[in-house]
Amino acid sequence: MAAETAAGAWVLVLILWGAVVGGQNITARIGEPLMLSCKGAPKKPLQQLEWKLNTGRTEAWKVLSPQGDPWDSVARILPNGSLLLPTIGIQDEGTFRCRATNRHGKEVKSNYRVRVYQFPGKPEIVDPASELTVGVPSKVGTCVSEGGYPAGTLSWHLDGKPLIPDGKGATVKEESRRHPGTGLFTLQSELTVTPAQGGPAHPTFSCSFSASLPRRRALNTAPIQPTVRGEHREGVQLVVEPEGGAVATGGTVTMTCEVSAQPLPHIHWIKDGMPLPFPPSPVLHLPEVGPQDEGTYRCVVTHPSHGTQESRAVSISITETGEEGSTAGSVSGSGLGTLALTLGILGGLGVAALLIGVLMWRRRQHRGEERKVPENQEDEEEHAELNQSEEPEAAENSAGGP
Ligand SMILES: *[C@@H]1O[C@H](CO)[C@@H](O)[C@H](O)[C@H]1NC(C)=O
Ligand SMILES: *[C@@H]1O[C@H](CO)[C@@H](O)[C@H](O)[C@H]1NC(C)=O
Numbered sequence: 437m438a439a440e441t442a443a444g445a446w447v448l449v450l451i452l453w454g455a456v457v458g459g460q461n462i463t464a465r466i467g468e469p470l471m472l473s474c475k476g477a478p479k480k481p482l483q484q485l486e487w488k489l490n491t492g493r494t495e496a497w498k499v500l501s502p503q504g505d506p507w508d509s510v511a512r513i514l515p516n517g518s519l520l521l522p523t524i525g526i527q528d529e530g531t532f533r534c535r536a537t538n539r540h541g542k543e544v545k546s547n548y549r550v551r552v553y554q555f556p557g558k559p560e561i562v563d564p565a566s567e568l569t570v571g572v573p574s575k576v577g578t579c580v581s582e583g584g585y586p587a588g589t590l591s592w593h594l595d596g597k598p599l600i601p602d603g604k605g606a607t608v609k610e611e612s613r614r615h616p617g618t619g620l621f622t623l624q625s626e627l628t629v630t631p632a633q634g635g636p637a638h639p640t641f642s643c644s645f646s647a648s649l650p651r652r653r654a655l656n657t658a659p660i661q662p663t664v665r666g667e668h669r670e671g672v673q674l675v676v677e678p679e680g681g682a683v684a685t686g687g688t689v690t691m692t693c694e695v696s697a698q699p700l701p702h703i704h705w706i707k708d709g710m711p712l713p714f715p716p717s718p719v720l721h722l723p724e725v726g727p728q729d730e731g732t733y734r735c736v737v738t739h740p741s742h743g744t745q746e747s748r749a750v751s752i753s754i755t756e757t758g759e760e761g762s763t764a765g766s767v768s769g770s771g772l773g774t775l776a777l778t779l780g781i782l783g784g785l786g787v788a789a790l791l792i793g794v795l796m797w798r799r800r801q802h803r804g805e806e807r808k809v810p811e812n813q814e815d816e817e818e819h820a821e822l823n824q825s826e827e828p829e830a831a832e833n834s835a836g837g838p
Pocket of ligand 2: 473516
């Protein structure tokens with residue numbers, strides 16, 4: 437009611453202003469009466485005046501005079517020369533002109549350009565999402581505004597700031613329909629976002645309708661606040677080797693937890709829902725598996741700033757059960773034993789290689805000393821060959837010596 441009164445007062449203000457200024461733009465609310473004054477028209481009846489209209493209802497110009505019939509229920513001229521449209525509609529948009537002869541016999545013209553408007557109902561977000569998933573394009577909801585004219589626009593806000601669709605993090609699918617009977621618009625805007633890692637856990641989305649009219653405040657929806665889920669599967673990849681997780685007794689299984697986050701978060705492992713007692717590592721290596729290793733494994737990623745993420749579950753199955761539980765207790769021990777043995781052999785080989793190296797170096801050094809004071813002829817020949825470029829003749833001489 438207050439809005440209607442305000443709109444009425446607004447129209448009146450425009451009419452009064454129009455009486456002063458020559459031509460005027462008028463904005464009128466659909467369904468309300470509109471009165472346009474004919475400037476210069478004498479207050480007495482039977483004035484010399486004429487109204488000309490070019491609107492959605494007319495073909496070219498339609499002329500109305502005080503002496504003529506009123507135009508159905510569309511428009512009529514009042515005794516003081518003003519034109520009254522009792523119920524204005526979309527079809528009444530157009531140009532209105534009045535030409536009157538005033539008391540002094542002077543012609544006065546009025547010129548109006550009329551536009552109409554209708555405010556839609558309060559916009560609403562239908563199908564609001566309750567959860568969004570990090571890294572996954574998720575539908576936030578569809579903002580709907582019904583019954584507005586002219587169309588206007590819908591826009592989204594995230595945490596109070598305008599959300600500009602960029603086609604990557606946020607996309608908007610818009611649709612505009614017109615009611616066939618009333619000509620009023622229904623707008624829809626479907627928002628899809630891909631929440632970024634490390635973003636807010638409870639973002640607030642709202643939508644607002646802006647009329648394509650000046651001096652009008654936007655209409656806002658009630659905000660919605662979905663929860664951003666971190667424990668999505670997509671951000672954490674669990675790779676198992678051998679693929680499929682089926683392995684023969686005594687074989688080896690390696691599971692690798694791949695995370696794109698930087699800095700690398702803390703990663704631990706769970707088997708059948710229970711944490712495994714290993715130091716945090718992105719790799720879980722199970723050598724010489726036995727039946728006790730069968731089960732469901734996941735890696736759990738703990739980010740320093742925001743919660744944990746669990747990988748998909750991987751099922752490890754042991755295909756051959758040749759040896760029964762007897763090996764069960766010793767699997768990890770024998771695994772370590774094999775590792776120790778391997779390391780021992782490698783270490784031994786390393787030491788041997790080092791010793792050989794040292795020995796050869798010592799021998800070289802020894803020869804180097806010999807070169808300075810040659811005693812052995814064979815050594816001397818070798819030396820000569822090595823130093824041909826330096827002293828070829830001297831070498832030959834000494835080679836062909838006594
Ligand atoms: C009326 O509106 C038209 C466009 O719609 C604009 O060009 C013109 O300047 C306006 N006139 C006044 C007096 O505001
Ligand atoms: C013309 O008459 C109507 C109703 O009688 C009145 O509301 C309006 O203010 C008048 N207009 C002018 C310009 O005098």
